[in-house]
Every structure is written in structure tokens, then in C-alpha cells.
Amino acid sequence: MSSLTERIAESNLRLKEWCNQPVNNEPRAHTWIHEIKLNFIKTWQINPREYHAHTPTIAWTSQDIPPPWKPTIRDCVDNFITGDRYRDKLIDILNFPASLLHPELYLPERPDKVELLSEPLQGWHIRWIKALCDDCEYSLFNGDIDLMDEDLNDNLLSLLEEDTTVRKELCGKGLQILDKVMNEQTLNEGDYVEMCNIFKELYN
Secondary structure (H helix, E strand, O other): OOOHHHHHHHHHHHHHHHHOOEOOOOOOOOEHHHHHHHHHHHHHHOOOOOOEOOEOOOOOOOOOOOOOOOOEOOHHHHOOOOHHHHHHHHHHHHOOOHHHOOOOOOOOOOOOOOOOOOOEOOHHHHHHHHHHHHHHHHHHHHHHHHHHHHHHHHHHHHHHHHHHHHHHHHHHHHHHHHHHHHHHOOOOHHHHHHHHHHHHHHHO
8 A cells, every 4th residue: 555655746746647638629729737827817917897808908917916806816716617627626736846847947936835725816826837837838848859759769760670671682682693693604784784783772
């Protein structure tokens, strides 16, 4: 039976995998962590009581001072259709261990551990979600590079195997012509041309 530490680590890895999953099955769908980032930014910048679809809205631009309508973390869930899909994961995402993210990423300081969705939304919450997005993009990029390396290696091996096979066939033909010449003690024009072509192929 796995220890508590192992179970926590497995849970965190599953959460990270979920964050990197696409929101839907559309070809260009963004990931869940990007969806959460967008919803956090909208909650921070736009007063829901003043927002109207066809009316210009003044966005809150400060990244550190909370907006006057005092949004909470729960607002990042309740105000969006997709919110219910990550409601039970959001606190764990905000408390996600920094040790499981790529070491080269810039990670914002987290002054407190998040306990409740009713807590006021803070600027560092958004910066932390953005860092998780960067980690997601870094993982996807390096995953693509790994796949490209695998494809390149496979192609090179295939080419080398193909080249070796061709050279063996050419050498076999050349040996057959030489055996014929030795037996008949003569080299006709057709065999001479064939030998020249074989030498050219082997040289190239």
C-alpha cells in the first residue's frame, strides 16, 4: 500500500495532467489551465454588475490593488459556464507545489495558502495561474521536440537501412558480373556498362 506522501504526489500529478487537457474536442481548443486564467482575468478586470455585452466596459488595470467590487475566488467559478468543471480543483491548483513545475520558470511569491473559495481574489492568484500556463506551454513544446527527435531518428535509421540494402544489392550484381568475366575470359559491352553504373551508384 502506498504511503500518504506517495498518494499526495500521485494526486498532484493527476491534477497537472488535467490542467493540460483541452477544454473540448475542437482542434484548436485551449487547455483547462488557460480557461481558468481567462476567467480569473475577466473576474479581476471587469465589474460583473456593470458589464453589458454591447456596452464598452472600463477594465481594472492594476495588477496588485484589488478592484473596488471586491471579487472573490468563488466569482471565478460562479460567473462562468465552465466553472463547475474546475470548482473542486481550484484550491488545489492555487496551492499546487512549485517543486513540480519546471525549474526555469519564474514563479510569483505566494504569501498565503488558499483555504476557501470565499477568500478575496488577489493579484498573486492570477500570476500563479499564469505561471501554471507557462509550465503547460513549456511541457507541450518539449513534448513536440521529443516527438520530432523520435521521428528524425526513425527516419535516419530507415534511410541507413535502405542505403545498406541498396549497396549490398549493387555489390552482389558486381560480383556476378566479375564471376561471369572470369569464367568466359571476356567482358562484353553490356557488362562493362553495367559495371560502370554500379561503380557510380556506390560512389554516390
